[in-house]
Amino acid sequence: MAAPIDSVPMAKGADRPLWPLKDGKTQTSFKSSASFGAPRTSGSSRWHVGIDIPAKRGDVVVAMEDGELVCKGNTCEQGWMGADAKALLVQNDSGLVVLYGALIPGSYKEFGLGPGSRVKRGQPLGRIGTYPAGTSMLHLETYAKGTKDNAPWYQGKPPPPEVLNPTDYLRLAAEVTEAERAGGSSGQVGKEAGTSTTPTSSRWPELLIGGAVVTGLGVAAVAAARASWEGE
Incomplete structure (x- = not known):
């Protein structure tokens, strides 16, 4: 019987990480079958130790934070699921290591990356590939x-x-990411640099847009958008 996975610590990075898909729809909840700790059965009990995010083949994956590509020798790819789904690791300056999986082999080179490359928050890292089953994510x-x-x-x-x-x-x-897409790139959701905090509903009216506090219809719009994301 597999040992429990529910005691795994939560990841903490910088206070303003970006959504990892350049044009992907953000989500604050995840389907149970694609979530961290989801059970899998194949001979013996096992767990999903990542999160799967819907994407299409060719979608651009971006760095969530500033960091450095983790490479070995002359390659920066990790083995993954099949010939068309590889993985990249980025050592973030905040200390967190992020793995971006199921990428088209060699697609990081399209964006000028290689051994020793530094990456900036929002910089393209590669493109989504295809699993052997024909799915992309x-x-x-x-x-x-x-x-x-x-x-x-x-x-x-x-x-x-x-x-x-x-x-x-x-x-x-x-x-x-949604706050920045709305025009509030100067606002902070986290409490302090280098600290990842879980946002709460009470903080949403305080999101900054264009350097000013959202009021009136702006708050209603943000609240409505948030409700639609969490309803997925």
Whole structure:
């Protein structure tokens, strides 16, 4: 019987991470089958240690924070699911390592990346590929500082300590990104730099748009949008 996974620590990075898909629809809730800790059965019990985000083949994946591409020798790709779905790891300056999975092989080179490359928040990293089953999605995992290898499954044993739960981190990224898309790139959702906090409904009226506090119809619009995202 597989050991429990519910005690895995939540990932914490910078206070303003971006949603990892350039033009992707943000979401603050995730389907149970695509969530962290979702059970899988194939011979023995195992868990999903990332989160799957809907995407189309060719969609651009972007860096959630500033950091450095994790590479080995002359390649920056990690093995993944099949010949057309590889993974990249980025060591963020905040200390968090983010894995971006199921990318087209070599697509990072399209954006001028390679061994030793620095990446900036929002910079393109690659393009979504296709799993052997014919599906396409972004598979995102988070790890403790210094992690060099992906670890897609754990069977019959607890995950190692470097594995972190990305759920709250992605929720924060969704809210930060929507605020910036609305024109409030100068506003902060997190409380302080280098700290990832879980946004609450009470903070939504305080989102900054164009450097000013949203009032009147602006608040109603934000609230309505938030309700539609969480209703997915």
